[in-house]
Amino acid sequence: MKILPRQTRIPVGISQCAMGDPVRYNGGHKHSKVCTELLARCFEYVPLCPEVAIGLGVPRKPIHLLVDKASADVDAVRVVGVDDPSVDVTDQLRDYADSEVPQLEKIRGYIFMQNSPSCGLRGVRRYLDNGHGIDSEGVGVFARRIQQHFPHLPMEEVGRLNNNELRENFLTRVFAYDAWFRYVEGEGEGEGKEVAEAESEPVAEKRPSRIARIIEFYTAYKYLLMAHNQDATRALGRLLADSKAMPEDELAFAVRGRIMQILSRPASRKDRTNALMHSQGHLKEYLNKEEKAELQQLIEEYRVGHKPLSAVLTMLRHYLPRSPHAFIHSQVLLAAEPAELGLCDFH
């Protein structure tokens, strides 16, 4: 089986101020061209501003995170007015997040604005009730609630998406999360269209069972996962091999969580090289001596940083049709997205 790319843009939540809408407390915005121009090529945004949605208005008095001590748990915060700590909107922000859950069931990623007591994903400044900043260990209350509702949903902050490597990692996670729901759960663009039979396989009579789809999903992602974390990928393989007694929903949740966790670690050049070597191993019997040497040389040049990943992938894809084996045709590592969308600058 081969997991096909989605034909339509992927629904992704986003802090509304990043879209250029003037919804910030001071009447301004924080427009991100990376989001609205580059990533919008493949994302269909669901913009939300929780502070406006709970009726704080624009402009509004600023709010911040309040804790009673430095070591406080991320959930042991209140969101209160900077000028008037008696204005407490914590429960309103949490309730608003809860109310948006049905709409957000369809999203496959979320881009949050950094440093916000509502939307920040990490490192938000926290204050004591005397107004003194105590640390930067906070998470925005709205973002935190969305995390709790959707524990495997790929999330990133707007500012970090300016970094090529972090942007590529976020895209990889969003594509994987979306593919999971389309292929394993049969949601999205129509059941049966999410996969194509590899060239050597006979046409399937009907969709495989959900358990079989989970295993096929892991199999198709195997080399991509190895490029992110070899040990964790092997551990996931063992979990699947020993999973016969596990209830289906529990298994699906565990495997999806592990896959998203593995992908959240950016792929290293060393681990990518290893995954490329494995891919090459499946093709070498179909290559002549010169072709093998050229491919080997290219992978080595990638390993030492003299050639980009795209050069190796292009050559592997060029030789791919020679192999009759479904496994190597199924590998998402060798698939065309997201590099060909011009969204990433693979290192």
Ligand code: SF4
């Ligand atoms: S960071 Fe969040 S709450 Fe603040 S303006 Fe942007 S969308 Fe609204």
